[in-house]
Amino acid sequence: xxxxxxxxxxxxxxxxxxxxxxxPGEPVGDVYEWFRRGAKLLAxxxxxxxxxxxxxxxxxxxxxxxxxxxxARAQFDAGSYAAALENFRxxxxxxxxxxxxxxxxxxxxxxxxxxxxxxxxxxxxVAMRPDTDHYRAAxxxxxxxxxxxxxxxxxxxxxxxxYLEPPRGAGGPPDEAEDRESVQEPGTTGAREPTDExxxxxx
Numbered sequence: 001x002x003x004x005x006x007x008x009x010x011x012x013x014x015x016x017x018x019x020x021x022x023x024p025g026e027p028v029g030d031v032y033e034w035f036r037r038g039a040k041l042l043a044x045x046x047x048x049x050x051x052x053x054x055x056x057x058x059x060x061x062x063x064x065x066x067x068x069x070x071x072a073r074a075q076f077d078a079g080s081y082a083a084a085l086e087n088f089r090x091x092x093x094x095x096x097x098x099x100x101x102x103x104x105x106x107x108x109x110x111x112x113x114x115x116x117x118x119x120x121x122x123x124x125x126v127a128m129r130p131d132t133d134h135y136r137a138a139x140x141x142x143x144x145x146x147x148x149x150x151x152x153x154x155x156x157x158x159x160x161x162x163y164l165e166p167p168r169g170a171g172g173p174p175d176e177a178e179d180r181e182s183v184q185e186p187g188t189t190g191a192r193e194p195t196d197e198x199x200x201x202x203x
Contacts (some may be wrong), residue, residue, distance in 0.1 A: 031057050031060045031061050031067075034053045034054070034056050034057040034060075035053075035054065035057045035064075035066070035067055035070065037053050038050045038051075038052075038053035038054035038057060038070065038071075038074065039054075039070050041053065041074075042054075042070065042073060042074045042077065047073075047074045047075075047076075047077035047078040048074075048078045050070075050074040051071065051074040051075055051078050051080070054067060054070055054071035054074055055071060057071075058071050058087075065091045065094055065095065065098070065101075068087045068090055068091050069087070069088070069091045069098075069100070069101060069104070071087050072084045072085075072087035072088045072091070072101075072104055072108075073104070075087065076104065076107070076108055076111075081108050081111040082108075082112060084104065084108045085105060085108035085109060085112065088101050088104035088105040088108055089101075089105050091104075092104075092105050092121070097128065099124075099125045099128040099129045099132075099135070100125070102121045102122070102124045102125040102128070103121070103122065103125040103135055103138070105117075105121040106118045106119070106120070106121035106122035106124075106125060106138065106139075106142070107122070107138055109121065110122075110138070110141075110142050110145075115142050115145050115146050115149070116146070118142045119139065119142045119143055119146060122135065122138050122139040122142055123139060125139075126139050
């Protein structure tokens with residue numbers, strides 16, 4: 001996932017387990033130290049190791065959105081999409097105006113195959129930050145996937161998830177090859193835009 005600047009609001013800066021008193025199997029230092037070390041491991045491309053430290057920190061400070069969001073990023077990068085979704089969801093429910101948590105919820109849902117939920121939360125992220133290219137790209141890809149899946153079961157009907165208005169003058173359903181080209185993994189930026197988006201820009 002795209003990285004986000006570390007936020008340390010709500011993270012305890014002391015009062016955790018002193019280094020000399022660390023219990024067997026528990027990393028030394030306090031919660032803030034676990035958070036900082038976990039965030040550094042994530043930035044260095046070690047999400048699995050980061051997840052272990054950040055999970056400890058989240059267990060000690062369950063109300064810290066900073067820790068839970070960074071843990072969710074580590075879980076997503078490690079391929080633990082269900083766990084990442086739960087943590088992004090917790091952050092978004094605690095602060096519905098957190099666009100990045102909505103984005104994370106959306107891309108994690110897409111990786112789990114729940115494209116209806118993905119579209120809902122990616123649309124919220126785009127509404128809050130319409131200038132963010134990777135938010136818009138992820139939403140386009142999710143909507144294209146919904147449209148392609150619906151099309152495999154027959155003609156798309158108005159009001160169905162992923163339904164796209166046909167271009168003016170079109171006499172038939174969208175070209176199947178074009179639909180296939182537009183479907184890519186969430187988080188990439190090379191997806192083609194749906195036909196109606198291209199038409200609106202050309203007007």
